Amino acid sequence: MAANWKMHKTVAETREFFTALTLPAARACAVVVAPPYLAIPAAVEAARGRDIAIAGQNLYWESKGAFTGEISGPMLAAAGCGYVIIGHSERRQYFGETDATVNRRLVAALAANLTPIVCVGETLPEREAGQVEAVLRRQFTGGFEGLDATAAQRCVLAYEPVWAIGTGKVATPEQAQQAQAFLRACVQERFGAELAMGMSILYGGSVKPDNVKSLMAQPDVDGGLVGGASLDPVAFAALVAGF
């Protein structure tokens, strides 16, 4: 269960979140929190000894250099991150991310020993035009270009239909299942059945405590990538408990 805070929470608010967060002692899923860059050290500190991993929300593909405003994989790893989100639809929509840049970031994340959470998903016009599978196939193929099985097995995929993000309009469990089964078939076609079965495929888009169980009950939905509901420690704890 991964929390993507997007551009929310200061350092002080991050500390407050972790103080207020009470997770079930016995958990059926791994827990990951992706705060904004500035709050990563505070999150790492607060998560210590609690079996909560911290993630970056993005990274640049060079490890250092004259790239004003960017953050690299080795920097995230040195700060204590274990994961990094790559290719979120907001990055694709507002910041010019393409399948090719997703691929470069993915290679850089693996080189820095981070677990990449690679996001894919169609827009509403693409869904209405019957292009869901074509879009998912293109994003998966482009994002994973050149990767071998050893690299691919270290990755997590996240299906995030753009029309369900921040809209309160959740995909039905059947829609999520259908898209994610297709994604797993793409993974299988490229890397074989064993790797495909072992890959975690998360669903993201208006996941809430009242819909988490029905989504997670789908055979190809292995977890959630949560925006809005992850900002509240009580709601996030309910999501982890509801897995």
Ligand code: 13P
């Ligand atoms: P919401 O849960 O706010 O719809 O956001 C989903 C998301 O984009 C997670 O990365």
